Amino acid sequence: MNVKLNVNNPLDIARTKHKAIHLSFHPGTIDTIKTKRYANIENLESVRIPASVKVIEAHAFADCPKLSHVHFEGDRAPEVHPLAFAGCNLGRSS
Numbered sequence: 001m002n003v004k005l006n007v008n009n010p011l012d013i014a015r016t017k018h019k020a021i022h023l024s025f026h027p028g029t030i031d032t033i034k035t036k037r038y039a040n041i042e043n044l045e046s047v048r049i050p051a052s053v054k055v056i057e058a059h060a061f062a063d064c065p066k067l068s069h070v071h072f073e074g075d076r077a078p079e080v081h082p083l084a085f086a087g088c089n090l091g092r093s094s
Contacts, residue, residue: 044066
């Protein structure tokens with residue numbers, strides 16, 4: 001079973017422990033994704049980053065082993081720390 005979440009709070013993800021997770025954010029509600037904010041989410045498979053996000057800090061999505069796709073909305077990708085996606089199986093598109 002797949003789950004699509006549109007949340008800014010990682011605690012809301014806890015209830016989806018055994019399901020594939022596809023994360024998106026409410027546009028305009030977030031401009032920085034903080035260090036380790038979404039780290040260690042075992043079943044996170046994809047993330048959609050809105051154009052309002054300007055910075056993704058170190059280890060923001062680290063150690064999400066199933067994360068394989070990140071989509072950046074808007075004309076340009078945010079400033080992404082080199083370790084933001086450490087430990088992920090990542091391919092990015094813009």
